[in-house]
Amino acid sequence: MPLLQAGVFSLLLASTATATKDDLIHVNPLIGSTNGGNVFAGASLPYGLAKPVADVDGQNTGGFSTDGSNVTGFSQMHDSGTGGNPSMGQFPLFPQYCAGNVVDNCKFPKTARATPYKMASVDAKPGYFALELEGGVRAEMTASRRAALYRFTFPEGKTANGEVFDPLISLDLTDLWDSRQNATVSVDPEAGRIEGNGTFLPSFGAGYYQAFFCADFVGAKVRDSGIWVNDRAGSEPKELFVTRGFNNFYLQAGGYMSFERPDDGVVTARVGVSFVSTDQACSNAEKEISDPLNDFGKLQQTAEDEWSEKLSPIKVTSGGASNDMLEAFWSGIYRTMLSPQDMTGENPLWQSDEPYFDSFYCLWDGFRSQHPFLTILDPQAESRMVRSLLDTFKHVGWLPDCRMSLCKGWTQGGSNADVVLADGYVKNLTGIDWELAYNAMVNDAENEPLEWSDEGRGGLQSWKRLNYIPYLDFDYLGFGTNSRSISRTLEYAYNDYSLSIVAKGIGKQDHTKYLSRAGNWQNLFKEDQTSFLGNGTDTGFTGFFQPKYLNGTWGFQDPIACSPLATFCSLTTNPSETFESSIWEYLFYVPHDIAKLIKFVGGSDEFVARLDYFHESGLADIGNEPVFLTVYEYHYAGRPGLSARRAHSYIPSSFNATNGGLPGNDDSGAMGSFLAWSMIGLFPNPGQNVYLINPPFFEAVEITHPETKQTATIRNVNFDKSYKNIYIQSAKLNGKPYTKSWIGHEFFTEGMMLELTLGDKESKWATSKEDLPPSLSDGIAQDEMQLA
Structure with a gap:
């Protein structure tokens, strides 16, 4: 192109462009979140491994759907847009208050804990996802490359005799497909850490794989902790090994921690993931999210910056397109x-x-x-x-x-x-x-x-x-x-x-x-x-x-x-x-x-x-x-x-x-x-x-x-x-x-x-x-x- 003509055309584009400098504002992760699109709607970096989002009991191939079904947990790894069986969705966390502050009144199994979410509360954008459950618990999440960071905000609440409710977060040793073959969990209340691993099946392939996690809870004092199996829980022991179960009876199990509710109601959870080892899952979390109480905004901004950079080669002059x-x-x-x-x-x-x-x-x-x-x-x-x-x-x-x-x-x-x-x-x-x-x-x-x-x-x-x-x-x-x-x-x-x-x-x-x-x-x-x-x-x-x-x-x-x-x-x-x-x-x-x-x-x-x-x-x-x-x-x-x-x-x-x-x-x-x-x-x-x-x-x-x-x-x-x-x-x-x-x-x-x-x-x-x-x-x- 002649230099003069190229320069004139560049000026023309600059004068007529209506797209913003940063087109990230046009990204809507919820497109395809129902009607079989099966998209991943949660937080992720480009090509990132950690992909936290709410999991539902409806169209859950990608974890979350805007089909109005119930939330069953918040898990760390997902695929996007796949067909067939739901993929990954390991080790979901679930925040709740338990009736009377009695741990056995908590809803641990997946079907029992499933809770509607408020559709108007869903907020999805690159590097960030949030919603509010019926009952008032709000969940926000962002991600680094191999770790997820959650903020669970618990509303004020008291028991019938005036006792303040203790927020409780359970961790389930399962995946979206319930393909887990066996798993282990270890609860350390002094460190505020739950870690473990599981063996799972791929959703469209042969063989099996192991996934590892390391969950740290900060911002609130641990009041109680332990393990749960099916619909019962206890503060002893602190470790568990679970198999798949007999025939069609799928054993549901995991760990939990309850907390003294902080003044702002926020309990923060950092979850590192790995396919190599639990130690590497912990290392991933510690390296990528060194200060979980204060890193949320920084992580979200980093995600936005990375996505902006990836989209930056393309610029649009809309010409009035909607x-x-x-x-x-x-x-x-x-x-x-x-x-x-x-x-x-x-x-x-x-x-x-x-x-x-x-x-x-x-x-x-x-x-x-x-x-x-x-x-x-x-x-x-x-x-x-x-x-x-x-x-x-x-x-x-x-x-x-x-x-x-x-x-x-x-x-x-x-x-x-x-x-x-x-x-x-x-x-x-x-x-x-x-x-x-x-x-x-x-x-x-x-x-x-x-x-x-x-x-x-x-x-x-x-x-x-x-x-x-x-x-x-x-x-x-x-x-x-x-x-x-x-x-x-x-x-x-x-x-x-x-x-x-x-x-x-x-x-x-x-x-x-x-x-x-x-x-x-x-x-x-x-x-x-x-x-x-x-x-x-x-x-x-x-x-x-x-x-x-x-x-x-x-x-x-x-x-x-x-x-x-x-x-x-x-x-x-x-x-x-x-x-x-x-x-x-x-x-x-x-x-x-x-x-x-x-x-x-x-x-x-x-x-x-x-x-x-x-x-x-x-x-x-x-x-x-x-x-x-x-x-x-x-x-x-x-x-x-x-x-x-x-x-x-x-x-x-x-x-x-x-x-x-x-x-x-x-x-x-x-x-x-x-x-x-x-x-x-x-x-x-x-x-x-x-x-x-x-x-x-x-x-x-x-x-x-x-x-x-x-x-x-x-x-x-x-x-x-x-x-x-x-x-x-x-x-x-x-x-x-x-x-x-x-x-x-x-x-x-x-x-x-x-x-x-x-x-x-x-x-x-x-x-x-x-x-x-x-x-x-x-x-x-x-x-x-x-x-x-």
Whole structure:
């Protein structure tokens, strides 16, 4: 851009910007706190391990929900946006007064102590969470990286005979899921400390893990202490070991302390956590919160500062867009950095100088938009995550597809860490050992583990011999859920494409073999397959993926099965040949060769008609990640304006600033990143150096690359806050006409300026064949899809 023009544009932005200097005020952690969003709404640092929040007995996968259910405790560790069983939530504290000041009148078991909270009292913001229980106890919490700090304010109260009530805080040796296998607790009233550990099960994986805690209570004199089991308690003994219990009888147990109520009613609790030892949990707490009585405000401010710094690369000129739009946007970005959690130094499984991140929950969700988003917003953190994946490969033998709480998570489709690695490679992530990355990816492609339900790929004999995963495959090399033959074939094809990208980039001759395997998706396309709705209505489209037996004959799965118009297909209860999505949805999953897919279905017009039908008939599940790219695949058919129209059909109807403002599980920030990309005006095709161009939902967005310090700008000309003008009429890149519907990662690293002139009708912009995003079958060289 000419210097004069750049300077004028900078002055224009400065004069029209309406966003505040610190956009943290727009973050609302309660978005997605009901209606199945399962977000973590409590206090956390970016990628922090300690995550305190109130736990409820309703929608409690992320701990807290605004569904009006009851609070059962306040615990220190959570995941965000996951599905399935609730994750973590160990060692909840519960504050209460006990009738008559008699300890056996306290409500210790989880169901007995469950108490409504006052909805109007809920206060959630980055680094802080608070609410008030019915009865008047107020709980506030903030966090350091590996410790939580609580302030419990007890109202004044007296017994019937005028005796002042003693505040009591119990600690429960359980988790949200009640998965505890065994646990220990030790109570030290002289030190005001309760410490211990427990063995738990991961919520979506195999094995078990140990968690450790160290709770210190300050600001009030200890009056009584002890242990409790089920609904009884006593001041002797001070230690306890508890097992799971017999059959379905879950033993509930823990420790407690009661206090003389201070004049201000505040009892402060500091809880350190660790996956290594109780001593390390205590050390974490003492190092990070050295003065618990006085550190609350400082911790909260530190959290706000860290979050502000993480959000700072992005600046928005709203152009009059509503506060709800700003709130949804910034909150989506915020959630992309709650997980994975940086557990460097908290991994007891192996010794390493490399970073260790956990709660990749799961890469099947995160590779599509979350990890590409972190690559532009926080490339240093993303590089550390990639290094953690590679270090896990070095010590475990496989790249994880899903990992939480030190355990292997279930594989959902392919080996999608491969896509994360390829995306990092084409976007020049620094600090990565790409030779090691290549070896890890080759391991996925060539070697089958004995148990491929939680690592690697299954069916590799058939994959190499037949060039597809068969329906009812005969696989004696390894074992897993013998299903998902269609979705695994499609994902394996893209995983091998990802490997070919890295292999060619570092000079490996076998890149052609993996590029050939990237075409295996074609072997399951049945050109005469029809599709009918449940009422017998013909959808009018022919040609879909179908399962195929070992002998090459076709099987059958209804193309609408596993869609919102049919029954949800989980991994265990009703496994099918597609995972969590229908054949209709997987029809569009050929990210590297959408041009050839368009030819398979009959050309661009037919492809557009299918996309329209898919999104408008109820077949599309916008609450699950495989749908993401389909919103923008109109670009490949020369109709980028329809991608913009489709994005606006979901935002804000399905993604908005309400407590139920997510259409499905946030999945560790996957939904948040889809929203953020969409509102910025670019969308990645992960594993490729391709961002599809769409008008931002604001007048302008600036993104300063954290490493190169160059600022990329996307600006709408003729922007209107009512979103009538959503179609690009023309574009300029650095002041010169630009006709392509996509751009590469250099846009961010070199700090380019993209100006989009908008109108209220679809135009001819970027509709020519030479302006379409790259696909392999279009004769475009593979290295054009990589970073120059």
